[in-house]
Amino acid sequence: MRPRSGPTVEHRVLAARLRMLRERAGVSLQAAAVALGAHPATVRRIERAETGLDPYQVRVLLERYEVPAEVAGPIMAGIAAANLPGWWHAWRDAMEPWQQEVIGIESSAALVRTWHPALVPELLRTPAYEEALRRILTADPPRLRDRHLELLAERQRRLEARGAALWALLPAAALHTDVGGPAVMAGQRTALEEAAHRRHLTVQVVPLDFPPHPMTGVPSLHLLRVPAPEIGDRAVLETAGARVDIIDEPAVVMDYRIRLDGACAAAPHPGSPLHEDGRGAGKP
CATH class of the missing domain: 1.10.260.40 (lambda repressor-like DNA-binding domains)
Structure with a gap:
């Protein structure tokens, strides 16, 4: 079983x-x-x-x-x-099978790299932003929404507590897409500004006036690296229609890694300021 x-x-x-x-x-x-x-x-x-x-x-x-x-x-x-259940076992009622698979790997990853083509990546979202987004995109009842928010907060806490590196790339459009209203967005932008100064965390933002880059058109992507030679890197691709592919084929994972490397190299340095109109540089 x-x-x-x-x-x-x-x-x-x-x-x-x-x-x-x-x-x-x-x-x-x-x-x-x-x-x-x-x-x-x-x-x-x-x-x-x-x-x-x-x-x-x-x-x-x-x-x-x-x-x-x-x-x-x-x-x-x-x-x-x-054989012991993972810490996330307590939230299994709020998770899809693929989420259990991903979080099982994420919970021991030394490096998590993430890209979202339109929104703030999940591991950087504030509770207010995530709740507002789930209200828009899902029909979850309040109890299930609350459980999901608890799980996300625990994932974020554990990632930081064990000193895992998180490298996030997102488009400036994500900072201007209205999720939950002005107050929620202001709180999310403040959280990103603070997060960008934390140890083990890198945030890069692709400005609105930048040309296409290697991740242009690629759906939400997560690359997970576990410091165990027996466990290869995983690529998690979230495509339209809520389909999620967990990829462990080395050649395919390498292709996505090269794409993400190229996009990060093309994006402004994480220490660059981002103008209010989303033009210019890369740090929120």
């Missing part, structure tokens, strides 16, 4: 190690399944962190792969922690 709140990074790391150990030992999925007395799909789900880690199954697999005790020991010792 897939973890109810999405796998933690600890779970993903152990699952990836099991896959690498099997491949290194030259054992096929079918042979691993025979050792377990199960279907190959069961082994595949274990290796993809789509099911909880059963100590008996893991031990059988490690023995089949002839893993030495000094390698197997830490894996067995880490199973209990890997």
Whole structure:
């Protein structure tokens, strides 16, 4: 059974190690399944962190792969922690399955890079801005809106508390799109000004009078980097119609990284002031 709140990074790391150990030992999925007395799909789900880690199954697999005790020991010792639900489990009633997947990775990311083509990126939004936006774009009842706001605030708090780097790129048009009225927008702009001076946080704004750049026309994008060699970078692309693609194909992720690098290089330096009309420089 897939973890109810999405796998933690600890779970993903152990699952990836099991896959690498099997491949290194030259054992096929079918042979691993025979050792377990199960279907190959069961082994595949274990290796993809789509099911909880059963100590008996893991031990059988490690023995089949002839893993030495000094390698197997830490894996067995880490199973209990890997099976614990993530902190976001308490908000699973306010989350889509894809959000659980993303937040599971985001919660351990050392670097989060984000771009939104029209709005302030989610991790930089004030509660008033986010609430106003959800009132406009969703039909959520008040209770669900409140739960979503709590979750966003906790994501922001945890990101800052662990010192993860957040690099956000947004168009100046986002600062002039009226979400919630003048007071809400004034509060959001003030929050961005303050955030831009915080450690580990970079905010770049593409002025209204700038030419097209590599991210022009690209939907909302998040790039997540976890400091674990077993976990590759992820690209999260939010397209029209509320469709979300979580991409782990290295070549595709690299393409988006290059695009974002180019856009950030073309945008004004984060220390540049932004004029009231959205022209000129890049810092809010």
